[in-house]
Amino acid sequence: MSKEPIYILAIESSCDDTAAAVLKDECVLSNLVARQSIHEEFGGVVPELASRAHQQNIVPVVEMALRKAGVDKSKLHAIAFTQGPGLMGSLLVGSSFAKSFAMALKIPLIAVNHMQAHILAHFIDEVGFDKPTFPFLALTISGGHTQIVKVNDFFDMEIIGETTDDAVGEAFDKTAKILGFPYPGGPLIDQFAKEGNPKAYAFTKPKVEGLNFSFSGLKTQILYFIQKNVAFHPNFIEENKADICASVQNVIIQILMDKLKLAVAQTGINQIAIGGGVSANTGIRKTLKEAEEKYGWKTYIPKFEYTTDNAAMIGIVGYQKYLKQHFESASVVSKARIEF
Template identity: 80%
Template sequence: MQSEAVFILAIESSCDDTAAAVLHNDKVLSNVVANQLVHQQYGGVVPELASRAHQQNIVPVIDAALQKAGLKKEQLNAIAFTQGPGLMGSLLVGTSFAKSLSLALNIPLIAVNHMHAHILAHFIDEEGFDKPEFPFLALTISGGHTQIVKVNGFFDMEIIGETTDDAVGEAFDKSAKILGLPYPGGPLIDKHAKLGNPNAYAFTKPKVPGLDFSFSGLKTQILYFIQNNVSKDPEFIEKNMDDICASIQQIIINILMDKLLLAVSETGITQIAIGGGVSANSGIRNTLKAAESKYGWKTFIPKFEYTTDNAAMIGIVGYQKYLEQQFNDNAVVSKARIQF
């Protein structure tokens, strides 16, 4: 099924960002995100506070997305929303609103897997950004996930490697917390790393077979390293913050690249796309870009605003599902954990 003018409203509420976007086919007309600053004082996302904030934000965010797109709700062809994975209370807000609006407007409802959306964000029509060709390898890195996915088609994906414990985003954030940096700490490690020496301190790579990852041991290693050095010099962190951050970032990048190299070797696929919040990290982006000339890969790095949780990526999956008439009825439910 194809149409020259498909307008899709997309809603994303899987964690602590309330987001809405309007797409005209595969082009983004608006992409609005309301962040929740309330979690900073707790050093992490508080689920109950997140769901309450979604309830406050969802109507103004959707209204802003429609206004920015210059569209009335009656012009919409479908509503796409994040079904999961995510925080159940947060997901319920977006799901309930999407179901109600699709019912009121009598238009199709489309449930979207949040992790599929991170991967398929590359298919948003954006000037200056190429789209990968199938098959390609997707490295999906976020606060909750670390996966290598073999992508054969829009809805034909296979996880060939994933973390056995913590996600890479958690490794960044927990390391930042150990260093006394505020939440979310990942971007601050990236900021300090730009000024530091990545070879100043050596950390050991975890020994994990195959294409799987592990980051819990690295977090413990960093904790003991900091505790040991601070016991000798209480100002150790303050004096060496840039070098510490650069060294932490470097070991994480090395772990990711080792697994990608192995995945390319095993599959023969040299098209590599990254997605998820941690793909905003400048060190990872630069290393992946350098891999094009170093290894002969073709790499795809999404526009910055499509890396963190956003509704545009939900909308592009919604559009592809709309073309195939993969619609859901009102019995569809949110799922904190969802089949990939």
């Protein structure tokens, strides 16, 4: 006798994307994202504008996600939402909606850690994508986080390495800003790097003990490098942007890979999964795939749409929590910072 399928509505609103998804067990039926273009003119996310845009977007995005999934709200078993980390104003819009909707439907409410969701996105059912087995190492790389996590089980995770200052996504975005690229600049660096020579310019890798990372010194090094060269040659950036982007991307990838190799040596675990917005970077994805043959690792790279902020990853965590009956009351609070 087959079990009744579980339908989860998931809501993600940690930063500037309003996202909603509907999952049937581990399968994604719909996964919608409303992006906020208003931040482009400011060169970064403006928290107040983000929360206002979430208020405008959340009802139509949820309605469209249910319609696209072909699931009536009466069929839902639970509502999962991002509790944190993130921008408090943005988080509150998502949590308030989730609480109200769950209360109106008289169904359970599930709070999800955004960073855990990036890791557990690998457990979404997708044709052509394998799921890791426990234990595995997760490299979570985004605009706000750079972590190596030892994942023993769905909700047994231990951070064994993290950035001591800036995140890797900040290094990409700050470099893009120095080069005069529009926001968001990280994807543009990736794009230009494909045409450049990764060994054109040498940048020094920071010396950081153990499995921790540091990117603030690299950002400063890149700034001084650009300023010095532009002073002598005003068209330096325009004439060499492909080589600059390729060289910056190359040193960042080397930093990440050095730490991953050390983590594998220390833990004896050679299953590596990546997650977070920066895992969309094609250079990182290619290098990690090559590591399978080079080091004998088994690597897991998520489907592109599950790398940047999305609600499907919130839904898969919601599903696992539903199976364990890990529900919250309406008094649950959003948290800008949250531990695993």
